Amino acid sequence: MKNSESKLNIIFIDGLEPQTNVNAMVLGYLFPIGAMLEEYNMSFKVLNVKTLLNYSILGIIDELKKWNFDAIGMTTNSDNIRYVYKICSSIKNQFPKTTIILGGPEASFADEKTLSKCECDVVVREEGEVKLVEILKCISQNRSFEHVRGISFKKNGKIIKNVDAMPLDVNSLPIPQYAILSNKKYWIIPSGVKEDDYTHILDKLRKSYKFFMSGRGCPHNCAFCVEGSLKRKYRAKKVELVKQDLEYFISQTNTDYLIISDDTFTSSPKRVKDMCSMIKEVRQKYRFVWFCEGRIDALSKNPELLSVMYEAGLRKIQLGVESGNQKVLDIYNKNITLEQTKKVINETAKYERLLVHGNILLGNPEETFNEFKDSLNFIKDLIKLSDFKLNISNAYVTPFHGTPLRNNPEKYNIEILIDDFEFVRFGMNDIVCRPKSLSLDELIALKPYTDGEILKCINENIFKYPRNKIIKYFTEPNRVTFHQNGILDTLGRLASFQKYLQIVTRSTTVDSTQIDVIQKSHTLSPLRLWEIEYNKDTNQYNFIDLSGINTIIDGKNAYLWEKATGKNTLYEIFAKADDLSLEYIAEFYQTLEAKMAIVFVEFYNTPQN
Incomplete structure (x- = not known):
């Protein structure tokens, strides 16, 4: 019917x-x-x-x-x-x-x-x-x-x-019809699906959809990129028209995280400034932060743009890093240098809540395995330079339809291994072409090697990351989700850290670096987070912190560890300790706090001596 x-x-x-x-x-x-x-x-x-x-x-x-x-x-x-x-x-x-x-x-x-x-x-x-x-x-x-x-x-x-x-x-185009995200009149509700259930489906879609465009095309022509291969030129929409589109989009989605999916948002410094001025106006009515894609060359020449975008609510930016090998960047026609990349990454580190995403390509033309290892070392240096706010993903080089790589593989000295690979598998997670500079075994090894090296870099530095920054990222209500930061992602997966976070975020806990511990010794109580066994043979506690470092707690320090139950104030511990100054006790507990071994709990009723 x-x-x-x-x-x-x-x-x-x-x-x-x-x-x-x-x-x-x-x-x-x-x-x-x-x-x-x-x-x-x-x-x-x-x-x-x-x-x-x-x-x-x-x-x-x-x-x-x-x-x-x-x-x-x-x-x-x-x-x-x-x-x-x-x-x-x-x-x-x-x-x-x-x-x-x-x-x-x-x-x-x-x-x-x-x-x-x-x-x-x-x-x-x-x-x-x-x-x-x-x-x-x-x-x-x-x-x-x-x-x-x-x-x-x-x-x-x-x-x-x-x-x-x-x-x-x-x-000349009308305002995009974002009501498609929520209005059932645009959808076919399949037989057997209740209207209320479909309303729920669209509600989830509306809440999860965050992609917004303010312009089309790309002025660049990277050898691996589809968008840059299109015949049409880059065209930016007038800012006053983008404002109409944006207000309609936010009114329909109510999103608090906007993904501006223009292929290169930062191509025109003047437009970036005009767009950010407009976005600040819209944010006075709608509360959101946003993401964009940026160009290394544009930002290295105009570093002030990062400040302009950050003040307008930018909280994550994707940068086309691609490789740490200048030869590879030149082959791809990226028109950027490694020094420019370092300069931009260093600049992003100045903004506390700005996360950065970069992608590196595996199986690049003319690149040997040893050259890739050197490239990866450069990428690891970038991660450190970014204050560990650079998140790196990786993907195999994929010659998509329309790209120079697909149209002329001989020029790039690559071999397409599977004709029409789109019909049998998805390219970027699979090997579909091979540079003649690598054996197939070497090519296969690139991904686990890269994943392992990036993880190793993060693990080696994870607890050098300041404790107050870690706590702030996990507790800030309007943060961009922490899983987009390599350090915080790794931390968030540790069961031991989850236990620590549950305790340290209670309203009664305080950060001792922000107060005068001696002055508040009558109300501060140390609370140990881990149960460790006492070694009778050595007469000491051995505390291995989350970074893997062993801290020996013996002698009078063992007494202090045992008293860190959350029930004794610093002053009470001092009053019962022989030959230990209040300053020494406070410093000992603050050292353990920095190792995430204890937290300070504050009691508001001063104990009676």
Whole structure:
């Protein structure tokens, strides 16, 4: 039975990525397209396949049978392309007259190949807002697609590639339709799913969605990057229009952490300053902090931008580190130097709550294993230089469609090991190409070696990190989640530290570095956190702290350790200790506090002597 609603111009199928999370939706393309469709009074709905009770191709077909529609739309990427092919085949078999339209980088960069091997009808190359409107007009008016610029399509078994379209004027687009995140009218609620349950699904989606764009394109052309390979140029939206978009986005999502997903937010210093001034205005009404991607070269030439962004609420920035080998950076056309990277990382360390994310690539062209080891040593130095606020992830070099690496592997002296690897596995977590400078065994070893070296670097320095900073990061209510900091992530996984944190964050505990311990000796009581056995043979306690360092507690110090029960004030311990000054006792306990062996508990009722 068909749905009683009028015929839809298009149904977008979403949720085709392999992640199991229903909220892992690739919706960024849909907000501006949805707004454009509405401006032309065109109707659409979204079917998220992960919400189907029958999660299968048959389940998708059964749900589509309930609707009248002219076209099916899907975006493509390296994660979902193999599923798109399968679904297109089933849809075309069941709905042979329905136009299937694909967009996204995978189809866009391999348009002719996609049209020849996939049961789709049209590929939208690059941006789709205007093109999709024109395609849907052609369908409704039964006209040919031959005059729609920037698309490729099939006609009578022949593939036709129309001339490129002019780059969009991003300032002419309507405000993106972020209400798609929460309004059920935009979604197909699958059979058997209650409306209340779907409301809950959308509520989770709305709360978890944080991605916002203020511009398009990238002015750079790194050899491994898809965005930099696009023909369209970098276009930044006017700041006053971005403000309208941002206020609407925040009003719809109520997010407290905004991810500005422009490929390079810092390209124009003037625009950064204008954007930050605008963001500060918006933050007066909405409470949020934010993330952006930055360029090493731009920030090294304009280090003051970090201060401007930080004051406007920036709390995490991603920097394209990629490698600690200048030769590799030059091969990739990064146009940055190692000295610039060190300068920027050193600058970020000045901002206490600013976290930094960097990625390094494994299996770089022309790089030997020993050269990579030297590169990794540089990366470890950066971690220390950042005050351990630089979090490093790693991924294998992947020649995505459209990139120079994919188009000309011989130039980069790499061998693509799996043709069309997107159809059998996801690239960046798997080895799909090999530089001829490395054996396959060496290439395989790179990832565990890198993970081990980074972890070793963190573990060796973890308890050199100031205690007051550790406590502040774990207790600050509006922090960007601590798991994005390597040191804090490692700490957070230790059961012993979790126990320590539970105690040290109680309202009665105090940081002795912030007060005069001697002056408050009548109200401060030391509380030991660990039970350690007394060695009768040596007459001492051996305390191994969380950093692995052994502290011997013997003689009169053993007496002080035993009295650290949280029930004796410093003054009471002093009054019963022979030949120990109050200053010595306070210093001993403060040393143990720094080792996270004790905490000070403050009693507000002064004990009677």
